[in-house]
Amino acid sequence: MWSAFANPERFERLAARLVPWFGWGAAILFAIGLPWALIISPPDYQQGDTVRIMYVHVPSAWLSMAAYAGLGGASFVYFIWRHNIADLAAQALAPIGAVFAFLTLATGSLWGRPMWGTWWEWDARLTSMLVLFLLYLGYMALRAAIEDERLAARAGAILAMAGLINLPIIKFSVDWWNTLHQPASVIRLDGPTIHMSQLWPLLVMALAFTALMTALVLMNVRNMSLAKRAEARARRRIEGEGT
Amino acid sequence: MAEFFAMGGHAVWVWSCYGLSAGGIAFLIWLSFRQRARAREWQKLSGDGQP
Numbered sequence: 660m661w662s663a664f665a666n667p668e669r670f671e672r673l674a675a676r677l678v679p680w681f682g683w684g685a686a687i688l689f690a691i692g693l694p695w696a697l698i699i700s701p702p703d704y705q706q707g708d709t710v711r712i713m714y715v716h717v718p719s720a721w722l723s724m725a726a727y728a729g730l731g732g733a734s735f736v737y738f739i740w741r742h743n744i745a746d747l748a749a750q751a752l753a754p755i756g757a758v759f760a761f762l763t764l765a766t767g768s769l770w771g772r773p774m775w776g777t778w779w780e781w782d783a784r785l786t787s788m789l790v791l792f793l794l795y796l797g798y799m800a801l802r803a804a805i806e807d808e809r810l811a812a813r814a815g816a817i818l819a820m821a822g823l824i825n826l827p828i829i830k831f832s833v834d835w836w837n838t839l840h841q842p843a844s845v846i847r848l849d850g851p852t853i854h855m856s857q858l859w860p861l862l863v864m865a866l867a868f869t870a871l872m873t874a875l876v877l878m879n880v881r882n883m884s885l886a887k888r889a890e891a892r893a894r895r896r897i898e899g900e901g902t
Numbered sequence: 903m904a905e906f907f908a909m910g911g912h913a914v915w916v917w918s919c920y921g922l923s924a925g926g927i928a929f930l931i932w933l934s935f936r937q938r939a940r941a942r943e944w945q946k947l948s949g950d951g952q953p
Contacts (some may be wrong), residue, residue: 677916697920698906708910715923754933758926766919772913869926882941889944896948 663685665742666885674881688867694720695860697760703857707740712770714861717845718868719762720788724826726756726872730798734816746812749819750802755872757795763788775839783832784840787825794822820859 696714703710730752767785768778779785798818805811828835833842844853851858860885909916 702910707912709912709915711909711916712919715919719923740945758930762923762926765922768904769915769919769922773912875930875934879937882934882937886937886941889941889948892948893944 665740665744666852667744667888670744671881671884674877678874678878678881681870681877685867688870690862691858692863692867696864700784700857700860700899706774709770709773710857712766713857714864716763716770717732717861718865719766719862720874721865722868723756723788723791724764724829725869726752726759727794727819727822728826729876730756730795730819731826734819737812738816738820743887744880746816747883747887748876749812749815751876751883753795753799753873755879757799759868759872760792760795763828764792781838782838782840784829784838787829790823790825791829794825796819796860798822799826845857852873870879 692714696711700711700714702708730749733745733749733752735751736742762807767788771780772778798815801818802815803809805814830843832838833840845851845858845861853861907913907917
């Protein structure tokens with residue numbers, strides 16, 4: 660079934676249809692989620708209004724990890740089956756994941772300063788998230804450093820797959836080690852411990868971020884695929900005119 | 903209104919986070935449109951229509 664999407668033209672047609680749905684979906688969800696997060700949801704009894712940082716921090720963290728899972732998965736598909744669309748998906752996911760990882764670190768730091776009294780603490784959750792950000796930067800730097808595209812794709816795929824080990828470390832760091840970062844309060848086996856008045860706006864914002872990321876990834880993969888095929892045709896044409 | 907922007911005395915932290923997030927998202931959208939412009943350039947060079 661998945662090999663059907665390895666056909667670039669089929670993928671481009673499908674992506675062109677899906678991008679507006681996800682794009683407008685994200686806009687609508689942000690229009691609902693932002694007033695809910697900033698105005699309607701109550702301040703926390705301990706954190707006060709700084710709890711509103713959670714509505715951008717947590718979705719950024721989830722998506723930075725989801726984007727890396729996608730990057731690792733796409734790299735695996737490329738490494739085994741050599742599907743070019745999978746490689747393009749990996750390339751599209753890297754900058755998006757890097758921005759979300761950066762936002763996670765920056766918004767976490769801005770929350771930590773008034774709540775913990777420090778901008779940064781070398782605890783397991785924060786450090787493993789920094790490693791994720793560095794993995795994204797390393798992946799993009801590695802690909803940019805190798806001129807041969809196929810070699811760059813293979814080397815990038817190996818790095819991306821090796822980096823997957825960091826995802827469970829991020830997720831379970833708060834359980835495995837004694838960290839300053841609070842334990843999971845939403846994705847838990849025994850259900851969320853967060854109050855519904857904060858959980859719902861958080862979920863709406865997470866959906867908005869997810870829809871936005873999906874639209875951007877689909878748009879970028881489609882455009883990279885179009886550019887790649889057009890570049891190949893243009894080169895063939897120029898070479899044909901030269902002979 | 904002033905109370906809303908004051909965020910209970912935490913305005914600097916809250917609005918910095920939302921500003922950074924908006925900036926990050928705007929940057930990603932700009933990257934995507936730059937990618938689209940590049941695709942269109944190649945399509946023009948190859949003699950194709952617009953994507």
